[in-house]
Amino acid sequence: MSTVVLESVLTCPHCGHAQQATMRTNACQFFYECGNCKALLRPKPGDCCVFCSFGSVKCPPVQAQPGCCE
Template sequence: MPTETCQFFYECNNCKRVIRPKEGDCCVFCSYGTVACPSIQESSGCCR
């Protein structure tokens, strides 16, 4: 994943439900992924 990439919304290909980051998280990777987004991993803050 490129380090300048964040995803604020994700639409499920199967059910078409759109998920958003949980309160306090900067992107869906931080909320639902197995690892934090690249910006958090590099300690450069949220990816905004």
């Protein structure tokens, strides 16, 4: 079993601002406000959270799935 990574860098698709954030382990995060342009980020269709759509690392629930992130 691999270690779950809790830190991810979210990159805003509107302005390109990148910011490190800590992911929750008990729930997916559906909304995130960009620290630069204040855009409200939402997951892309088919993704469970903003980290899976815009993060450098997928969220912990997805990381825990067999075969993820290999």
